[in-house]
Structure formats: structure tokens, C-alpha cells
Amino acid sequence: MNFFENFWDVLWWLFVFYAIVAFLYAVFMVIGDLFRDNELSGWWKAVWIVLLVFIPFLTVLAYMIARGKGMAERSMARARKSQQETDAYIRSVATESPTEEIAKAKALMDAGTISAEEFAQIKSKIVV
Incomplete structure (x- = not known):
């Protein structure tokens, strides 16, 4: 063939x-x-x-x-x-927008639920 x-x-x-x-x-x-x-x-x-x-x-x-x-x-x-x-x-x-998450964390800090250091940690994680 x-x-x-x-x-x-x-x-x-x-x-x-x-x-x-x-x-x-x-x-x-x-x-x-x-x-x-x-x-x-x-x-x-x-x-x-x-x-x-x-x-x-x-x-x-x-x-x-x-x-x-x-x-x-x-x-x-x-x-x-x-x-x-x-x-x-x-x-x-x-997930929510970073601005909304920071605003919620700020409200928690203003209410005394979290400290300023914890707020800074949350903010640094969100902004990254």
C-alpha cells in the first residue's frame, strides 16, 4: 500500500x-x-x-x-x-468595598468595641 x-x-x-x-x-x-x-x-x-x-x-x-x-x-x-x-x-x-469596611471598623472603634491598634490593623489589611 x-x-x-x-x-x-x-x-x-x-x-x-x-x-x-x-x-x-x-x-x-x-x-x-x-x-x-x-x-x-x-x-x-x-x-x-x-x-x-x-x-x-x-x-x-x-x-x-x-x-x-x-x-x-x-x-x-x-x-x-x-x-x-x-x-x-x-x-x-x-465582599463589601474597602471604604465600607473601613467605615464599619471606624464605627466599632468609636463605639469602643475595638482599640485604635485593632482599627489600624484592619485598615492596613484592607488597604493592601
């Missing part, structure tokens, strides 16, 4: 591998979307799953054509909700 025969065999193998991975990704996207869709009844979900088992390629193609827009909308809504939850969590655990 020469180099070019091996090259085309390898290229064909890579193409087939890519096609299988892409198809499996599409199948799992459809299955995930089916279970996330609250508007679709359980019977229709079961029909789609049965069709996916028996005629997978045509079912994935039909699902993408028939329900692709809704699939994209549900995906965007899920991403927005996830982003909002992440932002809310970050806001809840974020």
Missing part, C-alpha cells in the same frame, strides 16, 4: 467518526430537550422517544425541523436563568 491509499483511509475514518459523534450529540440534545419541555405532554414525549429508538436519523431530522425554534428558545431561557442565578449568588457572597 502506498501513502495516498492510507491517507484516504484515515481521512474516511475521521469523517465517519465525526459523523457518529455529531449524530450522538444531536440525539442527546433532542432527548434532553424532550425532558425539559414542560409544554409537551408525556404521550408525545413517549412517541418521540420510541421513534428515536426505531428510526433515529429521520426522527432527529424531523425533530430539528418541527421543534428547532422552540428548542433554541428553551435553551436560551435556561441559559438566562442560569446566568441570573450565578449573578445572584456572586452578589450574595461578594
